[in-house]
Amino acid sequence: MNSEILGVLLMYGMVVALAIPLGRYIGKVFNYESTWLDKLFNPLDQLFFKLSGIDPGKEMTWQQHLTALLTINVVWFILAMLVLTNMSWLPLNPDGNPSMSGDLAFNTAVSFVTNTNLQHYSGETGLSYFGQLILMLWQFISAATGIAICAVVFIAMKERTTATLGNFYSLFVRSSTRILFPLAFVVATLLAFNGTPMTLEGKDTITTLEGQEQQISRGPVAAFVAIKQLGTNGGGFYGPNSANPMENPSYFTNMIETISIMLIPIAMVFAMGFMLRRRKLALTIFAVMTIGFMLLVIPSIYLEMQGNTAISAMGIQQNRGSMEGKEVRFGAAASAYWAINTTATSNGSVNSMHDSMTPLTGMFTMLGMMINSFYGGVGVGFLNFYIFIILAVFISGLMVGRTPEFLGKKIEAKEMKIAMVIALLHPFLILVGTAISSYLYAGNPTEYAGWLANPGNHGFSEMLYEFTSSSANNGSGFEGLGDNTPFWNIACGIVMLFARYLPIIGPVAIAGILAGKKYIPESNGTLKTDTSTFGLMVFAVIAIVAALSFFPALTLGPIAEYFLMLN
Amino acid sequence: MKNNIIPALRLTLVSFAFFCGIYTLAVYGVSRLVPESMSFTKAKQGYYENVGQPFTGDQYFNSRPSAVNYNAAGSGGSNKGPSNPDYLAEVQARIDTFLVHNPDIRKEDIPSDLVTASGSGLDPNISVEGAVVQVKRIAQIRDINVWIFRNILRL
Incomplete structure (x- = not known):
């Protein structure tokens, strides 16, 4: 078999093999069972709580959880704004990089606090090392927010009636110190041992063999890259993220970084199974997610390995596939595999340029973000999937004439309304945003000429991709878009805010309300949610609600481009 | 709150x-x-092994086109879409230039990585096919036997 395909199979096999034990560990962390890392982390967590003046034993209702989450996120946003607009005179700025403008700082602060990591700047020139380090803090804590709030939903899904669902701060600290920190340390070490820079020195200047001067940006790259991959944060230390040979020096580091993207999202599904002792439900969810993921990844790899038909027509050899925007050391298959990994989860760092991919691969990357729950972001991916489960329970309940129940709790009108609003929010934000930007562009193409790097349908795809990426809290881009303008900074910032917090509030509210209801033991009349029939039902709901609402927009962008290229 | x-x-x-x-x-x-051989350090010759450099002279194995001219303080790709007519014209021009410098090479032997820009603009590698099609030109200019090259490339 082709070694490129073999590499992809190896990466997928390894991520699943690692996610199962990690899922068991995460389950233990949130069940407060003892693990072998307790000796180190019990005192550390206590120190965290002591210094913060927090009582980790205080039980919270779902409303109190959300208040705590939103408050700390507001604090983070203000801090991020302050740092980004004052970087130039703050310490650790060896390259003398400037502070950010107000609108760019707004976009960047929102982007990192919401775990999106959309970057309308280039890391080498747009940030000081202090800026990079402070953004790295959000890569930990925004990811931990997602994991912690997902744990709240897990706790609520247990079979009992309760008003309180653990303590948010406690779950948050456990997510960051016991899950993210050890994993990030291991990955950072592996990267540093394989040629990724880890230094606080500024740029180096060398003379190339042909006698030109070449400047080399360095920095604390290994530490930054490890957590941006693991926390489905995305972005990069350098502008082109992990395509840059310092951030990602070899095929081996590429494997480590690719595995890091999906590791925690998959592990969260298994963690749910271990926590609730519902293995079969976890496996059903995992199977649905996997089938969806495969439907995106297989055609993408095939298409990228086939290459660009317009270049084949020029009569050169394209054995290695479409190479524009790709690195030789990764090749077409590993680049396409990464592209779907990073978009199906809400990671968004890239190892090749999505803008230059063949039209339908571009569509599959967008579909990954539009569905946003085929594994999904850390924690929040499961929350998105939870909404689809609720919808599927309700619809199948109606179809067979039974009261819709999920895990022994009755689903009623209020929960359904919340679920519907959340399910429709994502298409609403993406399509309205794209419509407004297209309208502006079409009305005055000369004024907005700087927006689009490519004409025609592909230009439309660039705008559609940017809003999709913002709304999915993804952060990758069709980077040809000239997006560091007040319009894009502010519009994307607003979309990211809504798209982050409402899909957290909704599922937590549903889970919290359900947890307060009376528990009805399973009977013959109960609709089983851990069967393949139900899995199929969830898949159908996702395909109809999520994928089809975007079909018209995709037709105008990548699909039209594909058919035009056939001629 | x-x-x-x-x-x-x-x-x-x-x-x-x-x-x-x-x-x-x-x-x-x-x-x-980290031992020096594995870490990100400068080689004795004064360059970084991982970071690609522009090689445009006929006496060198030419590196891939770069959207940022191998600026390692501002890396990036071209972000050109696959159907963009300006982009396709650029690729065609690169093919023509390559054929001028390597007149003995047939067009269908040129691998696509030699005429397309990498994602980072700093790609330190070219494909084996990309090296093979340049062997004859370099051997002529440097007056080295082609077979020595073939040995180095282990063909």
């Missing part, structure tokens, strides 16, 4: 100290243990 602000602030500061301080220093400390 009010009761949450102070703990939130303090927790953020503690997290900052731990993740930006201790985590970074721990990784930094470990990175000092």
Whole structure:
């Protein structure tokens, strides 16, 4: 078999093999069972709580959880704004990089606090090392927010009636110190041992063999890259993220970084199974997610390995596939595999340029973000999937004439309304945003000429991709878009805010309300949610609600481009 | 909400100290243990092995086109779409230029990586096919037997 395909199979096999034990560990962390890392982390967590003046034993209702989450996120946003607009005179700025403008700082602060990591700047020139380090803090804590709030939903899904669902701060600290920190340390070490820079020195200047001067940006790259991959944060230390040979020096580091993207999202599904002792439900969810993921990844790899038909027509050899925007050391298959990994989860760092991919691969990357729950972001991916489960329970309940129940709790009108609003929010934000930007562009193409790097349908795809990426809290881009303008900074910032917090509030509210209801033991009349029939039902709901609402927009962008290229 | 602000602030500061301080220093400390051969260091000859350089002269194996001219302080790709007519004209021009410099090579032997820009603009590699099609030109200019090259490339 082709070694490129073999590499992809190896990466997928390894991520699943690692996610199962990690899922068991995460389950233990949130069940407060003892693990072998307790000796180190019990005192550390206590120190965290002591210094913060927090009582980790205080039980919270779902409303109190959300208040705590939103408050700390507001604090983070203000801090991020302050740092980004004052970087130039703050310490650790060896390259003398400037502070950010107000609108760019707004976009960047929102982007990192919401775990999106959309970057309308280039890391080498747009940030000081202090800026990079402070953004790295959000890569930990925004990811931990997602994991912690997902744990709240897990706790609520247990079979009992309760008003309180653990303590948010406690779950948050456990997510960051016991899950993210050890994993990030291991990955950072592996990267540093394989040629990724880890230094606080500024740029180096060398003379190339042909006698030109070449400047080399360095920095604390290994530490930054490890957590941006693991926390489905995305972005990069350098502008082109992990395509840059310092951030990602070899095929081996590429494997480590690719595995890091999906590791925690998959592990969260298994963690749910271990926590609730519902293995079969976890496996059903995992199977649905996997089938969806495969439907995106297989055609993408095939298409990228086939290459660009317009270049084949020029009569050169394209054995290695479409190479524009790709690195030789990764090749077409590993680049396409990464592209779907990073978009199906809400990671968004890239190892090749999505803008230059063949039209339908571009569509599959967008579909990954539009569905946003085929594994999904850390924690929040499961929350998105939870909404689809609720919808599927309700619809199948109606179809067979039974009261819709999920895990022994009755689903009623209020929960359904919340679920519907959340399910429709994502298409609403993406399509309205794209419509407004297209309208502006079409009305005055000369004024907005700087927006689009490519004409025609592909230009439309660039705008559609940017809003999709913002709304999915993804952060990758069709980077040809000239997006560091007040319009894009502010519009994307607003979309990211809504798209982050409402899909957290909704599922937590549903889970919290359900947890307060009376528990009805399973009977013959109960609709089983851990069967393949139900899995199929969830898949159908996702395909109809999520994928089809975007079909018209995709037709105008990548699909039209594909058919035009056939001629 | 009010009761949450102070703990939130303090927790953020503690997290900052731990993740930006201790985590970074721990990784930094470990990175000092990396043997020189495996770490990101400058080779004796004064360049970085991982970071591609522009090679345009006929006496060198030419590197891939770069959207940023191998500027390692501002890396990036072209972000050109696959159907963009200007982009396709550019690729065609690169093919023509290559054929001028390598008149003995048939067009269908040119691999696509030699005429397309990489994602980072710093790609340190070219494909084996990309090296093979340049062997004859370099051998002629440097007056070296083609077979020595073939040996180096292990063909």
